[in-house]
Amino acid sequence: MNYFELFSLSPSFELDTALLSERYRELQRAVHPDKFANASEQDKRLAVQHTAQVNDGYNTLKHPISRAEHMLSLKGIDLSHESTTVKDTMFLMQQMEWREALEEINDSDDPDEAIEHLHQSFGEYRREIMALLAQKIDSDEASVLEQAADLVRKLKFMDKLQAELERAEDALF
Amino acid sequence: MAYSEKVIDHYENPRNVGSFDKNDPSVVTGMVGAPACGDVMKLQLKIDEQGIIEDAKFKTYGCGSAIASSSLVTEWVKGKTIEEAQAIKNTDIAEELALPPVKIHCSILAEDAIKAALDEYKTKHEK
Numbered sequence: 001m002n003y004f005e006l007f008s009l010s011p012s013f014e015l016d017t018a019l020l021s022e023r024y025r026e027l028q029r030a031v032h033p034d035k036f037a038n039a040s041e042q043d044k045r046l047a048v049q050h051t052a053q054v055n056d057g058y059n060t061l062k063h064p065i066s067r068a069e070h071m072l073s074l075k076g077i078d079l080s081h082e083s084t085t086v087k088d089t090m091f092l093m094q095q096m097e098w099r100e101a102l103e104e105i106n107d108s109d110d111p112d113e114a115i116e117h118l119h120q121s122f123g124e125y126r127r128e129i130m131a132l133l134a135q136k137i138d139s140d141e142a143s144v145l146e147q148a149a150d151l152v153r154k155l156k157f158m159d160k161l162q163a164e165l166e167r168a169e170d171a172l173f
Numbered sequence: 174m175a176y177s178e179k180v181i182d183h184y185e186n187p188r189n190v191g192s193f194d195k196n197d198p199s200v201v202t203g204m205v206g207a208p209a210c211g212d213v214m215k216l217q218l219k220i221d222e223q224g225i226i227e228d229a230k231f232k233t234y235g236c237g238s239a240i241a242s243s244s245l246v247t248e249w250v251k252g253k254t255i256e257e258a259q260a261i262k263n264t265d266i267a268e269e270l271a272l273p274p275v276k277i278h279c280s281i282l283a284e285d286a287i288k289a290a291l292d293e294y295k296t297k298h299e300k
Binding site: 079081082083084085086087089091092093095096099152153154156157159160161 | 204205206207208209210211213215232234277278281282285289
């Protein structure tokens with residue numbers, strides 16, 4: 001299933017999310033099961049299936065990571081997160097350092113400042129990865145798409161860090 | 174999801190946590206990460222001149238299963254030769270810790286950490 005086609009959008013990583021939401025609402029209205037209250041059982045079933053598809057598609061395209069994964073899978077690249085490990089040492093050392101910094105937030109003299117600093121670092125790094133990903137993911141060359149897949153994996157680490165940072169932030173209050 | 178007793182034991186009393194001096198020539202480091210959950214694992218091995226793993230230390234940021242998997246392999250590799258350590262499979266780790274299918278990637282991570290550290294050893298000794 002190509003979700004870009006479902007929403008009549010051009011398959012691009014830099015997606016107009018406002019347009020996506022608009023198309024989503026239109027489609028949702030068109031396939032809403034209430035509209036099929038008097039329809040045949042088969043049409044009702046189809047409407048329910050279609051609604052689920054529209055919801056899945058919207059959730060997939062809305063988030064950059066799942067959008068990129070979808071684009072890669074349309075190009076025949078399977079990320080298999082469960083069995084792939086990242087071995088980029090520089091990247092992993094940075095991840096370790098950030099994890100250590102997160103641990104030290106509570107002991108720091110100014111936890112708010114430490115959190116703010118990490119927010120900035122994570123944000124900058126994330127934007128760098130996203131910009132690179134946008135460049136690479138439109139390629140049709142297998143080697144470039146592999147690089148894009150690697151960037152998606154790195155984004156997943158950044159998501160995890162972001163979640164941990166928010167947890168540390170919540171724990172302060 | 175319930176953790177097995179062995180996972181809980183390693184999680185609560187992790188063996189060999191910490192770091193060696195990375196400038197020590199007998200120390201090699203393997204760093205790996207699991208995109209599925211954002212876990213990061215660092216495994217260091219101290220290998221003597223006969224190619225026997227004298228000591229091992231780890232540092233892992235991740236769930237209980239990831240910590241248990243790395244703690245377990247530090248115990249397993251001690252006293253082993255490079256070849257023996259190389260032969261450790263993720264399935265052995267998963268079986269020993271009774272990891273559920275959703276946590277298999279933690280054992281893959283630990284296996285790959287050993288491999289990454291031994292790769293560094295080989296690169297060092299080719300020179």
